[in-house]
Amino acid sequence: MDSGAVAGLAIGCTISAAIIIIVCIMISRQLGYCNWFGANEKKDRRTPTPSNPAPLAPVVAPPIVHPPKKDDHRASLPVQSKPKVRKPNPLPILDVTPKPRKEISSPVDNPASDLCPKYLCKKYIRILKLASGYFNVRHDRCYCSLCYPAERTSVFTTAGSQYTVPRGWTNFGLQIDEAAFNSNRIFSKWFTTFYGTSRDDVESIIRNRFIPFSGDNLLDGSVFTRHIYDKRYILSSPSINYASLERFCPTDTVLIKHKWYDIKIVLACKQYPLGLLKQRGFKSNVCRIIPDDEIEWKTDQRATTIPYSILIRVQGHRCNQQCRSQHSSS
Structure with missing residues (x-):
């Protein structure tokens, strides 16, 4: 290779290197990689000079307001909206289904229903003048057709022995010797029976705390007398229909609020099973x-x-x- 070609090649390489250096410097200046150019750039931004004026704020064009369109140069009339028609509220649906009557566990002064006899029974207890200390209202129950519907059971079982539900009767709980009842487990081990009594004897029996024999001397000094055929025994029955027969349970006719009523009294009892004899009654087809x-x-x-x-x-x-003559004169 001659000397001229070598000189030309050297000049070309020099020019190429210079171009590459200039391009690198410009790229570094744009990206801020060069401290020297970066410092000058910051200086130029802080203190604008005539050679490096501050950048102008962008010009925002004002919004274009279009004139309202006219329809054949006629003034637009206001559009009348249709009046809103309010829909009538639907009538509420009334529930006319009769609700079952709740059973009341204690006597009340006003009757819950004209068909429920509990109010009249309460009045009758006041007529008998029985002290309130005899009673335990927590165990009051009414077995009329309203308080005890027909679909419920008609027989109860205690200690393996059945007894009838006193339908149509009102039950008033009595105070008992709870210590004796609990220690002997009387409610779970003894039978349940019914004992028919009368208006004259009921308080003597309650005060005595157990059914006496005919001829017994009672606490109040009186002698207990029963007009039954076998006075050596105490007669009872698991059927309230049998215990309330006239022989054991005489009817008491009483005037309550200008009306006459026939009233019967039966005691619900717990009876010791041993030594108890069961026999045929004097009347059949009672229960x-x-x-x-x-x-x-x-x-x-x-x-x-x-x-x-x-x-x-x-x-x-x-x-x-x-x-009839007696009631008409009363």
Whole structure:
């Protein structure tokens, strides 16, 4: 290669290197990689000079306001909106389904229903002048058709022995010797029976705390007398229909609020099972639950028949020839 070619090649390489250096310097200046150019750039931004004037703020064009369009140069009329029609509120649907009546566990002064006899039974207890200390209102129950519907059971079982539900009667709980009842487990181990009594004897029995024998001397000094055929025994029954027969439970006709009623009293009792005899009653077909051969119970053991509640049944009185004149004069 001659000297001219070598000189030309050297000049070309020099020019190429210079161009590359200039390009690198410009790129570094734009990206801020070069401190020297960066310092000058900051200086130029802080103190604008005639050679490096401050950048101008961008010019924002004003919004274009278009004139309202005219329809054939006629003034636009206001559009009348249609009046809103309010829909009438629907009438509420009334629930006319009769709700079941709740059972009341304590006596009230006002009757819950004209058909419920509990109010009249309460009035009758006041007529008997029985002290309030005899009663335990927590165990009051009403078994009328309203308080105890027909679809409920008609028989209860205690200690393996059945007894009838006192339908149509009102139950008033009595105060008992809770220590004796709990220690002997009387409510779970003894049978439940019914003992028919009368207006004259009911308070003497309650005060005595157990059913006495006919001829017994009571705490008040009186002699207990029962007009039954077998006075050596205490007669009871698991059927309230049998216990409330006239032989055991005489009817008491009473005037309450200008109306005559026939009232019966039966004591619900717990009876000791041992020594208890079951026999046929003096009348058949009295109860459809308890058979006739076992409807009358008797015992000769003292203090083994303990009352725990009074049952009262009130029915409208029907006058006969014997009592019509008496009622008309009252």
